[in-house]
Amino acid sequence: MNNTLKNQVCNLSPGTEIQGKWHNVHYKILEKLGVGATGVVYLVQLVNGTLAALKISFSNMSVTAEVNVLKKLSQVKDKVLGPRLLDVDDWSYGSHALSFYVMEYVKGQPLLSFISTRGTEWLQVFASQLLTDLENLHEEGWVFGDLKPENLVVTSNPVKVRWIDVGGTTLQGRSIKEFTDFYDRAHWGLGSRKAEPTYDLFAVSMVLIHAAYGKRINKTDKPAEQLKRFILTTKQLEPFGNVLYQAVTGKYKSAKEMKTEVLSVEKRRGAKSKGTKPQNVRQPSAPRVKVKKKRSHVLETLLLCTSVMLIYILYLFIQVL
Template identity: 25%
Template sequence: MACSSGSNAKMSSPNVSTPVMAVTPDAVDQKTSPAVFEIFGKIWNVQARLGQGVSASVYRVSSGRASSAVKEFQVDAQGGDYGYLKESSVLEKIQGHKNIVTLYGMFTNHNPFGVATHCLLLELLDVSVSELLVRVSNQGHSMWLIQHCARDVLEALSFLHREGYVHADLKPRNILWSADDECFKLIDFGLSFKEGHQDVKYIQTDGYRAPEAELQNSLAQAGLESDSGCTTAVDLWSLGIILLEMFSGIKLKETVKSQEWKDNSSAIVDHIFSSNAVVYPAIPVFHLRDLIKSMLHNDPKLRSTAEAALINPFFSIPFDIIEDMKEECQKYGTVVSLLIPKENPGKGQVFVEYANAGDSKEAQRLLTGRTFDGKFVVTTFYPLSAYKRGYLYQTVQ
């Protein structure tokens, strides 16, 4: 955001020209990472490693103007390719939904040392909810973003559950924004399974793990079998925690592991909402709290389904992006005026006038790097006299 020595500020939220994923890309280590992939007879250059796990690494690759993501699987401890076969099988069967990452194809990569690895060529997405949570610095996201994310994920889960699948590892890092499609999408189906045919004992990530999955994991560690497998309800629990984190701006891993949470999670949810409600309109807060609570019943049979959650009144409330920006900017000081030109000059910019220069400087510091409507915020100071006279630059100076 930008202000002059006066109190006017200019905020720009340009489209992201270079897609990035939630995890900060590592510089490619040429000793451990491939420099290129040959995919269907075409050479793709590795630009960055986007993430690395126990069983696979994800890279951003490009060929000409095209960019994609490659997920390269390592050979497992038994010398097999279970992880690759599992995820590719699930992805093939659930393709076609706008809120699920697109699988372009599968291929085998032969590195210079003669080792063959199995790979997935995937749609390249942008920032994840995990990165968005880091950026809010203990301040919750706007209602517009929370509503957008909740609806998109519920649409994906509704489809996934109708197809009989449980995602089983829903967490902020596995929900990514697509700037091209202007929606959130689910990724990483390595732990997914057909409901009633659970072939993975240890599911979900700590902090987003449903009580029944926690019990199942504990039994498995003790060498015991649980009476029944987990159901689609585990995904709703995870989403409830994610939305609560987006609202509060606080990671809740330690909270949900506490005895207080186990004794009365509903009271903790109420406390979180009462502590943050002052910066949000009352009616949306009430409906969002009700939506989240419906996902966090300890008994999975009482939890809301994805389809039922989608008809919660929270989704009938229209959140205007302009009001959303004003609401966000007011967190840092008194906003005198806010202007979003719809045509040049100034199109694509947001001009925010604060009551004093101190508030403007604080807003500039805290808003830079945030996102609105899936776009990164770049901020700069702008001459108050030019703003008052209606002289608006076409681009950030």
Template identity: 45%
Template sequence: MMPQDISKSPVCNLAAGEEIRGKWNHLIYRIHRRLGYGATGAVYLADSIKGTVALKIGHDQMSITSEVNVLKRFSKVQGKVLGPSLINVDDWQTRSGTYPFYAMEYLKGETLFDFMRPKSSEWAGILLVQLLTDLHTLHQAGWAFGDLKPDNLLVTGPPYRIRWIDVGGTTVMDRSIKEYTEFFDRGYWGKGSRKAEPSYDLFSAGMVMVNLAYPSRFTKKSDPDRQMQDVRKNSPMLRPYADILEKAWNGKYRYAEEMRNELVLLLNEKDKRSVQQNKKPAVQKSAVQKQTRQSQKKKQKSFFVETFLVFTFVFVVYLFYMLGQTM
């Protein structure tokens, strides 16, 4: 949950063209625009001697240090690209105080909403599979993502890949979630505690898909369980995934891998049905073509028979005529 006055913080109101100079490494970053902000600070698009970067400036040293440690930990997960790569860590000295910051890889891509707009609903399931795969890796490393929401995710590619762009809410397992957004928080919906554990992230992952179906979101009613049943039932996008989303809502999955495996099985079954449905018109078309060929053969056979009879009749008439001449 973000403090209400966070947007008034100096770190959230840097203007385009303003320069940030590192106190220790003396590297200069020229601000382009703000990409977003949260409870721990703001993220800016900036130029540097190392190219375009995403610059996270905070107002709390411990929070920024924690995020830096997470990014370092991500870089050590062999064979997995989880969050953006860490480039530099430093402090920004101003008249009003000293603000910690770090530069990280700038990931170019689309928001989930922009990506999904022209796509079929199957893509929501594919992206969720990717997200669950990464969450399983993160959980195995001893962390929960915490503030999991579309704002903190990006789709890069092609090949299309979901990526994390803000790890500000990442929390060590079994501790209290340090940052969350109500719509994706099971505590807000009365479905569990704010303890960092796999089921917390899996609840949020399910709500990310719900948010894709309902971009404007909605508030909690008196009976959240009934409310969410109606939400899943009334959405063509969510209906195929209703059982999986209900399990995530009720905390039935212990590990991200469980939810992922069920989702992969569901998508495979949908693919098989789609292939079978696509084959039916081909089978029907083949049958029609066969009937057409048979009909054409019958017509040809009928034509030859009729032609033969006509020639036979003419020949017989001619034969009788010649016989009459000889007599």
């Protein structure tokens, strides 16, 4: 696809109708959801009102690869590892035949936006959820590859982080086909671009760092040393700094191992919080104070009466004399 055509495809107006050449299904564009290295994704509406995500590919090879990944992931029993594939077709755009596929629209709030409004305390929850999904993905022989906040949304009821673009998903053992520098370990000099579980664990750590710190950090001339120092000294990353450090340096070999450490840190935090909780100081009860005050008043009255009586007796004695 040449640049002129790519520019047109990436800027289709809301209301544009896309009709599948082979399945004859009509899709109306509502808005653009995003643009990636392999294509552009639009939010579309079917005739019956159903919403879906439609991706127009920049090349036939990439659409075939991504569709195959979605098909494979959908075959995994009792596990949701990506959006459901709904349709694959071509669209006649002028003299061009553009390949596209349609998938489930995962409605949610972008990860960084959610953390910004709801707080970083959610990061431990999302880290655990994300690592569980990656563990399942790795067991099926795949690596997600291009893991970044733009590919993650937080759904509600229940609150859960989900990935929405499998364009970078690669079979283990091959070279990562799609990546973003900040989340790529090779960019930081901390590993290769070989598709293996540790590649995804590095990316998870960078996503958490970005979300907790609020922005990306610029790479220096000693990136590996810079990243390690940043993780271990940045307050926003406490108390998970050591876990992140172990992940970016490749110490965890599986998502399950890293998840266990994340949960362990959270458990220790909870125990420490309970252990340092201030104890209630016992205060004197109100009734005791009142009783004490009451006894004091009685004694004062008794002494006063005695004094008056003694004075009266002394007065009578003087009168008799």
